[in-house]
Amino acid sequence: MQINDLKLFVRVADCGSITAAATELDISSASASASLKRLEKQLETSLFIRSTRSLRLTDTGERYLIHCRKALTDLALGQQAIDDVKEKISGVVKLALPSDVGRNVLLPWLDSFMDEYPELKLRLHIGDTLSDFYHDKIDVALRSGTPKDSSLVAFKVCSAKRVLCASPEYIARRGRVESIEQLAEHDCLFFMLDERTHDLWSFTHNGRELKARVTGKRSCNDADIARRWAVAGKGVVYKSSLDLGEDIISGRLIPMLTDHEGESADLYLVCPGREHVTPVILLLRDMLRERCELKLKEVSKALG
Numbered sequence: 001m002q003i004n005d006l007k008l009f010v011r012v013a014d015c016g017s018i019t020a021a022a023t024e025l026d027i028s029s030a031s032a033s034a035s036l037k038r039l040e041k042q043l044e045t046s047l048f049i050r051s052t053r054s055l056r057l058t059d060t061g062e063r064y065l066i067h068c069r070k071a072l073t074d075l076a077l078g079q080q081a082i083d084d085v086k087e088k089i090s091g092v093v094k095l096a097l098p099s100d101v102g103r104n105v106l107l108p109w110l111d112s113f114m115d116e117y118p119e120l121k122l123r124l125h126i127g128d129t130l131s132d133f134y135h136d137k138i139d140v141a142l143r144s145g146t147p148k149d150s151s152l153v154a155f156k157v158c159s160a161k162r163v164l165c166a167s168p169e170y171i172a173r174r175g176r177v178e179s180i181e182q183l184a185e186h187d188c189l190f191f192m193l194d195e196r197t198h199d200l201w202s203f204t205h206n207g208r209e210l211k212a213r214v215t216g217k218r219s220c221n222d223a224d225i226a227r228r229w230a231v232a233g234k235g236v237v238y239k240s241s242l243d244l245g246e247d248i249i250s251g252r253l254i255p256m257l258t259d260h261e262g263e264s265a266d267l268y269l270v271c272p273g274r275e276h277v278t279p280v281i282l283l284l285r286d287m288l289r290e291r292c293e294l295k296l297k298e299v300s301k302a303l304g
Helices: 003-015 018-025 029-043 059-088 099-116 168-174 180-185 223-231 241-250 279-303
Strands: 048-050 055-057 091-097 120-126 140-144 153-158 162-166 189-193 200-205 208-213 218-220 237-240 254-256 267-271
Touching: 003 018, 003 029, 003 059, 018 029, 055 059, 091 099, 091 279, 099 120, 099 140, 099 223, 099 237, 099 241, 099 279, 140 279, 153 279, 162 168, 162 200, 162 241, 168 254, 180 200, 180 208, 189 223, 218 223, 223 237, 223 241, 237 241, 241 279, 267 279
Parallel strands: 091 120, 091 140, 189 218
Antiparallel strands: 048 055, 140 267, 153 267, 162 237, 162 254, 200 208
8 A cells, every 4th residue: 555645545535626636646546546546445445535526524424533643643643753863863983894704795785774864974994803892993893704702793684504505617617516525626715804814614415414624735814815716717615605695696606515515604793782772873783784685585596
């Protein structure tokens, strides 16, 4: 049911004329008449008794008008509440993001977020080393994995798994990885995880945990570089499905060992203390949860 149809119904009832209501709302009489007919069809009842000289409410229309006015008033109050919140969303937020998901996934989302709250100022700190909240003066950080420091306040943003991938060019040259054991025969691409090189890759298959200590020529403290190397055909990468999502959807990277479940790569929005959980942080959390859920559904479809 369209809100504009409800608004028109109220105006027609107040004016006693479709033409007069249409003039007030700056629409054509034909559009107004069509709007009323659409509303009556949805309600499966007549709201007005029409004649060549008059227009008056039916008994049903009289009763519906009471509820319709209240509904429109409640909607207006709800919109005002949202507008009031938006007016309060201002100031500076210093946000730390992981390199890959920060650059390649979150930036456009954050642009839309700032468009919605134009009084907000954002200071980004992008990198894969753990930011020190107090030394780096960070308000909130997006981190992979459950925070180990129990004094931090952490909100789970999404549940994701790592995916083993390589480019079509690499697979044509070196072949697919068909088993955990075959990883030893491939060039694996490393990045820093919890300030150490992530070269022990774990999978779960048929309820069993399988681990492989992998080797390769390329390692970097920036996980985005590992993804770029993989897209360029330099080796096999094992990263979050959120990080690799667009590459998988576009075919730049091909998933392998898809019958194996990858390591957990859950994301958390972390604050240094309860006093740092502001309305801005909660809105940011809700936006990230919604966007990540939609993106991971797209990736899941691509993974089959």
